[in-house]
Amino acid sequence: MTAAHSTAPSHAGFSVRQYAICLIGIVWRESLRFLHQRERFIAALVRPLLWLFIFAAGFRQVLGVSIIPPYETYVLYEVYITPGLVAMIQLFNGMQSSLSMVYDREMGNMRTLLVSPFPRWYLLISKLSAGMAVSILQVYVFLAIAWLWEIEPPPIGYLAILPALVLCGLLFGSIGLLLSSLVKQLENFAGIMNFVIFPMYFASSALYPLWRVRESSPLLYYVCQWNPFTHAVELIRFALHGKLNWMALAIVAGTTAAFLIAAIIAYDPARGFIARRGGPGGSE
């Protein structure tokens, strides 16, 4: 006999308040874990600060940046790469969060989440939201330190950047979530980190403006254009200066939706990769 899947699964019975309790519980747990792992917090800050204090300072004289939107005057190289470093914090956090999902899956913690009676898509989005909230906390601490280094965007930028951070946090979390569903063991995930994070970061507008990339390599320029990280960086760059880059917004929103849907399908009990491979605990 074959189980019928023609009717949509029913999750009736929970109120809006209970959905909110579930979401808050997941965010709270993720925040507690983050606060307990001080090394993770420090590592998340040290990485971009090294880029800012050492790399950017060293290349300040070498890499001049002409006046390009959203900037209205010449800017220091440190100012130019700050949005890229903000996006890097979120990218690392998104991947770290997925890493923890692979770890949770191996250790079995993931099962606690997935046997909750709430719809699985809701649990996954809650988990993504928790990771995103943690990444936003990291970004604001980074921006506070950067301000001391005289990276001083307009005050409105600190507020305008928030929706951009929400969207980019969800984008990188979704990419990580999809990757985590494809990876069976933690060891494999380390390889994917290298093949995903660094290419995404370097083949983007995070370190150099795209016009400079086009001058040296038209092919790389097109690669950068196809890289969603480029558009996340630009969305953050414009927002940090109180402006909106509509194209970046459309591309980031579109790719977020695409990766999110793919990740939800990947974790779907009926259709996903998890079912074909032996499940989130891995045990048979």
Add this chain to the structure above:
Amino acid sequence: MCVTHGMNKDNDAPALAVKSLGHAYGTRRALDGVSFEVPAGRFTVLLGLNGAGKSTLFSLVTRLYDAREGTIEVFGNDISRAPGEALRRLGVVFQSRTLDLDLSVMQNLTYHAALHGISGDDGRRRATEMLEWFDLSDRRKDKVRSLSGGQMRRVEIARALLHRPKLLLLDEATVGLDIRSRADIIGHVRRLVAEEDIGVLWATHLIEEVTLQDFVVVLHQGRVLAEGPVGEVVTANGGRDIRSAFANLTGADRPRTASEAA
């Protein structure tokens, strides 16, 4: 302690009804035509050697992934069609430890409460009640990492009961524990059945965990070989006791004892 909640539909249906269930990993079949029932308010042992398919069965019953063949109903609620209704009636203790080691006992329990839509205050109240029942009140603020294996298992069972399920599933809950902790865990779970009318499906490969009062389901190489009250299974399979009946059924010379398994 009151850990269950009554629902009219629940009174008529078996706690768990598995029908013609099959599952394969690639070309290897882990379960094949598995059918059995777990009566409400009874202690049912799912007995099988390692690799029999018990963990796959648990994964399907808890909808970690969907059954492609067959159906699973929890108190009449199909796990594929009404997963929310089915899962809220289930408490689960998996074979691998699923507690967050860096959080306290209470934080682990309130996190689980939130995953069932139970608010902070209510969750803390229920958690306090559960910890009292499992003699863990004095450890509620301690990090899980500092607990012994037996205490962690008790926390996991307390957590599984927090949302007041009517069916508790435990997958090899005593593996890796010493004799005293094992007896303690089984004692607590049997008390739940006797005092709180909770149905239990206890998966194990340790034959001495089966008593004459239990229901038993013998799972071997992905198939159910026998099902029913222990006395009937023993009689039907020409054994002197469940140990010899199991050996006759599975062809195993002698099932492992706990000391051998440890």
